[in-house]
Amino acid sequence: MMNDKKKMKATCWLLTAVAAMIMPLLLASCSSVEQIDDEALEPKAEWHFAINADRNNDVESRALTEKTDRLQFTWDPSYDIVYVYNKTQGYLQSTSYLEPGGTGTSTTLEGTFDSGKYAVGDELMLLLNYSISYGSFNYVNQTGELNYISKFVDCAIAEVTVTEIDGSDVKTTRAQFKNQQSIFKLNFTFQDKPLKVKSVKVKKEDGKLWQRYNPFDDSRTYNRQGEVTAEVDEATEDIWVALRNESPDADTYTFTVTDENGDEYVGVKEKGFDIGKFYTATIPVESTFDPLTTPLTVEAKEDATITIENPFKLTIQYSLNDGEKTSGSDEKIEIKAAAGDMVQLYGDNSAYAKSYEERTSINFSAPCYVYGNVMSLVSSTAFAEQTTVEANAFRLLFNKNTNLLSHPTKRLTLPATSLADYCYVGMFYGCKSLEQAPALPATTLAYGCYDSMFSGCTSLTQAPELPATTLTEYCYNGMFDGCTSLEQAPALPATTLAKACYYSMFYGCTSLTQAPVLPATTLTESCYRFMFYNCSKLSKVTCYAMDISAEGCTTDWLLGVSATGEFIHAKGVTSWTAGASGIPVEWSTTAVTVE
Numbered sequence: 132m133m134n135d136k137k138k139m140k141a142t143c144w145l146l147t148a149v150a151a152m153i154m155p156l157l158l159a160s161c162s163s164v165e166q167i168d169d170e171a172l173e174p175k176a177e178w179h180f181a182i183n184a185d186r187n188n189d190v191e192s193r194a195l196t197e198k199t200d201r202l203q204f205t206w207d208p209s210y211d212i213v214y215v216y217n218k219t220q221g222y223l224q225s226t227s228y229l230e231p232g233g234t235g236t237s238t239t240l241e242g243t244f245d246s247g248k249y250a251v252g253d254e255l256m257l258l259l260n261y262s263i264s265y266g267s268f269n270y271v272n273q274t275g276e277l278n279y280i281s282k283f284v285d286c287a288i289a290e291v292t293v294t295e296i297d298g299s300d301v302k303t304t305r306a307q308f309k310n311q312q313s314i315f316k317l318n319f320t321f322q323d324k325p326l327k328v329k330s331v332k333v334k335k336e337d338g339k340l341w342q343r344y345n346p347f348d349d350s351r352t353y354n355r356q357g358e359v360t361a362e363v364d365e366a367t368e369d370i371w372v373a374l375r376n377e378s379p380d381a382d383t384y385t386f387t388v389t390d391e392n393g394d395e396y397v398g399v400k401e402k403g404f405d406i407g408k409f410y411t412a413t414i415p416v417e418s419t420f421d422p423l424t425t426p427l428t429v430e431a432k433e434d435a436t437i438t439i440e441n442p443f444k445l446t447i448q449y450s451l452n453d454g455e456k457t458s459g460s461d462e463k464i465e466i467k468a469a470a471g472d473m474v475q476l477y478g479d480n481s482a483y484a485k486s487y488e489e490r491t492s493i494n495f496s497a498p499c500y501v502y503g504n505v506m507s508l509v510s511s512t513a514f515a516e517q518t519t520v521e522a523n524a525f526r527l528l529f530n531k532n533t534n535l536l537s538h539p540t541k542r543l544t545l546p547a548t549s550l551a552d553y554c555y556v557g558m559f560y561g562c563k564s565l566e567q568a569p570a571l572p573a574t575t576l577a578y579g580c581y582d583s584m585f586s587g588c589t590s591l592t593q594a595p596e597l598p599a600t601t602l603t604e605y606c607y608n609g610m611f612d613g614c615t616s617l618e619q620a621p622a623l624p625a626t627t628l629a630k631a632c633y634y635s636m637f638y639g640c641t642s643l644t645q646a647p648v649l650p651a652t653t654l655t656e657s658c659y660r661f662m663f664y665n666c667s668k669l670s671k672v673t674c675y676a677m678d679i680s681a682e683g684c685t686t687d688w689l690l691g692v693s694a695t696g697e698f699i700h701a702k703g704v705t706s707w708t709a710g711a712s713g714i715p716v717e718w719s720t721t722a723v724t725v726e
Contacts, residue, residue: 177243177244177245177299178243178244178245178246178247178249178299178301179241179242179243179244179299179300179301180215180229180240180241180242180243180244180301180303181239181240181241181300181302182229182239182240182241182257182291182303182305182306183237183238183239183240183305183306184206184213184231184237184238184239184240184257184289184305184306184307184308185236185237185305185306185307185308186204186205186206186236186237186287186308204236204281204285205234205235205236206231206233206234206235206236206238207231207234207281207282208230208231208232208233208234210282210283211230211231211259211260212228212229212230212259212260213228213229213230213231213240213242213257213258213259213261214228214229214257214258214261214263215227215228215229215242215244215247215255215256215257215258216255216256216257216258216347217247217248217249217253217254217255218253218254218255218256218290218347219250219252219253219254220248220249220250220253222247222248223347224244224246224247225263226244226245226246227242227243227244227245227246227247228242229241229242229257230242240257240306249293249296249301250293250296251293251294251295251296252292252293253292253293254290254291254292254293255290255291255292255293255303256288256289256290256346256347257288257289257290257291257306257308258286258288258346259285259286259287259288259289259308260283260284260285260286260287261286262343265343265353266345266351266353267343267344267345267351267353267354268286268311268312268341268343268344268345268346268375269284269342269343270284270286270312270341270342270343270344270359270373270374270375271342271343271355271359271360272360272362273359273360273361273362273371273372273373274361274362274363275330275331275361275362275363275367275370275371275372276363276371277314277316277371279371280314280371280372280373284312284373285310285314285373286310286311286312286373286375287308287309287310287311288308288309288311288346289306289307289308289309291303291304291305291306292304309407310406310407310408311344311346311375311406311407312341312373312374312375312406312407313373313374313375313376313404313405313406313407313408313409313410314371314372314373314408314409314410315371315372315373315374315409315410315411315412316369316370316371316409316410316411316412317331317369317370317371317372317386317411317412317413317414318368318369318370318411318412318413318414319331319386319388319396319398319413319414319415319416320413320414320415320416321390321396321415321416321417321418321540323415325368326368326388326390326396326416327366327367327368327390327391328363328366328367328368328370328388328389328390328391329362329363329366329389329390329391329393330360330361330362330363330370330388330389331360331361331362331370331372331386331387331388331389332358332359332360332386332387332388333358333359333360333361333372333374333384333385333386334357334358334359334384334385334387335376335382335383335384336382336383336384336385337382338356338357339356339376339377340356340357340358340359340374340375340376340384341354341355341356341374341375341376341377342355342356342357342358342359343355344375359372359374366390366391374404375406376404376406378403380403381401381402381403382401382402382403383399383400383401384399384400384401384402385397385398385399386398386399386400386414386416387419388416390540392539392540394418394420394540394541395418395419395420396416396417396418396419396540397416397417397419398414398415398416398417400412400414418540418541420502420540420541420542422502422503422504422541422542422543422544423504423515423544423546424504424515425502425503425504425541426475426476426477426503426504426507426514427475427476427477427501427503427504427505427506427507427508427543428473428474428475428476428500428501428502428503428541429468429473429474429476429493429495429499429500429501430471430472430473430474430499430500430501430502430538431468431469431470431471431472431473431474431495431497431499432470432497432498432499432500432536433470433497433498434468434469434470434497435468435495435496435497435498435499435534436465436466436467436468436495436496436497437465437466437468437474437493437494437495437496437499438463438464438465438466438493438494438495438496439459439463439464439465439466439491439492439493440462440463440491440492440493440494441459441460441461441462441463441464441491442462442489442490442491443483443485443489443491444460444461444462445460445478445480445483445491446458446459446460446478446479446480447459447460447464447476447477447478447480447508448476448477448478448511449464449466449474449475449476449477450474450475450477451466451468451472451473451474452472452473453473453475456477468499475503475507476493476507476508477507477508477511477514478507478508478509478511479509479510479511480508480509481509481521481524482521482522482523482524482526483508483523483524483525483526483528484523484524484525484526484527484528485523486523487526487527487557490523490526490527490528490530491528492527492528492529492530492532493528493529493532494529494531494532494534495532495534495535496534497534498534498536498564499534499535499536500536500537500538500541501529501535501536501537501538501543502538502541502542502543503541503543503544504544504546505525505543505544505545505569506520506545506546506547508525509524517546517547518546518547518548518549519547519548519549520547520549520550520551520554520555521551521554522551522552522553522554522577523551523552523553523554523556524551524554524555525545525554525555525558526553526554526555526556526557526558527556527557527558527560528558529558529559529560529562530557530558530560530561531560531561531562532559532561532562533561533562533563533564534564535559535562535564535565536564536565536566537564537565537566537567542567542569542570543569544569544570545569545570545571546572547572547573548572548573548574548575549573549575550573550575550576550577550580551577551580552577552578552579552580553577553578553579553580553582554577554580555580555581555584556579556580556581556582556583556584557582557583557584557586558584559584559585559588560583560584560585560586560587561586561587561588562585562587562588563587563588563589563590564590565585565588565590565591566590566591566592567591567592567593568585568588568591568593568594568595569595570595570596571595571596571597572598573598573599574598574599574600574601575599575600575601576599576601576602576603576606577603577606578603578604578605578606579603579604579605579606579608580603580606581606581607581608581610582605582606582607582608582609582610583608583609583610583612584610585610585611585614586609586610586611586612586613586614587612587613587614588611588613588614589613589614589615589616590616591611591614591616591617592616592617592618593617593618593619594611594614594617594619594620594621595621596621596622597621597622597623597624598624599624599625600624600625600626600627601625601627602625602627602628602629602632603629603632604629604630604631604632605630605631605632605634606629606632607632607633607634607636608631608632608633608634608635608636609634609635609636609638610636611636611637611638611640612635612636612637612638612639613638613639613640614637614639614640615639615640615641615642616642617637617640617642617643618642618643618644619643619645620637620640620643620645620646620647621647622647622648623647623648623649623650624650625650625651626650626651626652627651627653628651628653628654628655628658629655629658630655630656630657630658631656631657631658631660632655632658633658633659633662634657634658634659634660634661634662635660635661635662635664636662637662637663637666638661638662638663638664638665639664639665639666640663640666641665641666641667641668642668643663643666643668643669644668644669644670644671645669645670645671645672646663646669646671646672646673648673648675649672649673649674649675649676650675651675651676652675652676652677652678652701652725653676653677653678653681654676654678654679654680654681654684654685655681655684656681656682656683656684657681657682657683657684657686658681658684659684659685659688660683660684660685660686660687660688661686661687661688661690662688663688663689663692664687664688664689664690664691665690665691665692666691666692667691667692667693668692668693669689669692669693669696670692670693670695670696670697670718671696671697671698671699672689672696672697672698672699673699673700674698674699674700674701675700675701675723675725676700676701676704677701677703677704677725679704679706679707680706685712685713686712687711687712688711688712689711689712689713689714689715690711690712691711692715693715694715694717695717695718696715696717696718696719697718697719697720697721698714698715698718698719698720698721699720699721699722699723700714700720700721700722700723701722701723701724701725702722702723702724702725703722704722
């Protein structure tokens with residue numbers, strides 16, 4: 132008796148009226164086949180085949196035990212069945228099939244058929260893993276595991292000729308099977324790190340990737356081209372997929388990937404491949420998540436209460452998992468979220484603070500991811516187009532929220548390019564679990580706009596890019612104060628400075644080893660005061676200042692840095708003093724020409 136899966140492969144077509152209707156149409160289409168004399172076509176009570184069959188086992192053979200650079204096929208009597216199509220007579224033996232008599236790369240295929248017409252000289256096509264129910268080889272809805280492909284998607288063809296008929300015994304030439312698809316082991320990387328995936332969708336640029344293919348009748352209505360999908364139960368770094376392409380020429384393939392968290396990514400690869408070969412491919416992908424069009428979202432990692440302190444009784448809206456919006460205007464708004472819930476926040480308020488004491492704050496009782504566009508608090512419907520913020524707009528919004536987490540793939544965005552005084556001051560002050568800062572695209576700054584913005588973010592390892600070239604007083608004051616994990620400082624391209632613009636900017640960044648190049652040639656009052664105070668590992672500074680006469684411009688800027696290091700300065704400047712307010716005593720100096 133066949134096992135259930137094998138029986139399903141052999142007989143499921145009989146369960147539908149559709150399949151019963153298709154076979155007569157197929158037979159009727161063969162009226163142009165050359166006639167053979169009636170005696171040779173006389174049906175037997177049964178037909179018995181015993182065909183010696185091989186799988187090509189050269190270095191490019193497929194299927195289905197992985198070995199370094201190739202896959203080696205072995206026959207599986209538990210699953211493998213082979214249908215017989217008589218090319219000469221245009222006849223598919225649909226109710227009977229051949230089975231392998233053993234394992235290994237060579238075996239004998241045997242079967243006893245109770246119908247059919249065969250004659251010496253007939254050319255037969257042997258179809259391994261042919262789907263009777265679909266009338267084709269089936270490549271859709273794959274389970275992305277090698278074991279699955281070996282049982283259900285390892286489609287192969289052999290062509291033989293009938294050499295002898297002895298009673299009911301049909302003898303043929305030896306069968307050499309060749310795979311009808313390429314087998315891929317795919318890996319995906321996001322930001323240079325391996326990605327664990329649950330599914331992959333593969334699409335060819337011209338849409339001509341086979342989903343179902345009939346090797347002996349291209350007109351079959353079940354033939355289909357388009358996207359091929361593979362999915363696994365447990366997220367994995369290796370996902371397998373069988374693809375049939377008609378040409379070895381390079382073409383563009385798009386891979387849409389879903390990871391273990393349900394997040395989606397897309398990668399593109401130029402690839403040419405032949406059917407019947409095994410390939411591996413590592414494909415970089417990018418997240419399809421668009422933070423600009425996503426409202427400010429809090430995603431609970433654990434069951435959590437989201438508390439909004441709302442002293443001005445502003446109207447704030449929220450929705451749970453993209454559901455209907457609820458409005459609240461109490462002094463305290465509490466939102467319950469179960470693990471995995473996403474809470475979207477909206478508002479139509481230009482600013483959420485007036486001073487240090489009078490300000491809205493958002494806190495979580497348990498770890499939560501934060502991502503999306505903060506401007507949904509400014510415009511509940513048109514936030515994707517908002518690029519202007521008012522004074523004190525988000526002042527201390529997440530102050531000391533130690534449960535605020537950076538999502539591994541979904542970003543928080545602060546898209547404003549037109550800033551106002553204190554708009555982001557202390558916004559993430561004391562957010563000790565924040566690991567990644569949002570981008571800050573503004574090129575013209577406002578008074579104190581980034582003051583203490585990430586102060587005390589002890590898990591922050593990388594700063595955002597700071598493209599601004601027009602500075603204002605105290606714009607970067609204490610911006611990364613106490614960011615003890617920050618290892619690399621952002622570039623500071625501005626050449627015209629403002630009073631106290633970099634005051635205490637990297638104060639206490641004890642993991643920082645190298646300062647950004649400081650290109651300004653003229654310093655201003657307190658511009659670098661305390662800038663690298665107590666950066667205990669800092670050992671290299673490049674400063675092109677030629678006029679350092681401004682009051683307090685370098686006061687204690689290098690106090691507490693590494694005992695030894697290198698200081699690169701503009702040639703001809705002799706006013707540098709030795710010590711924490713100039714060049715550290717034990718550091719070497721190099722003078723360079725500044726254009």
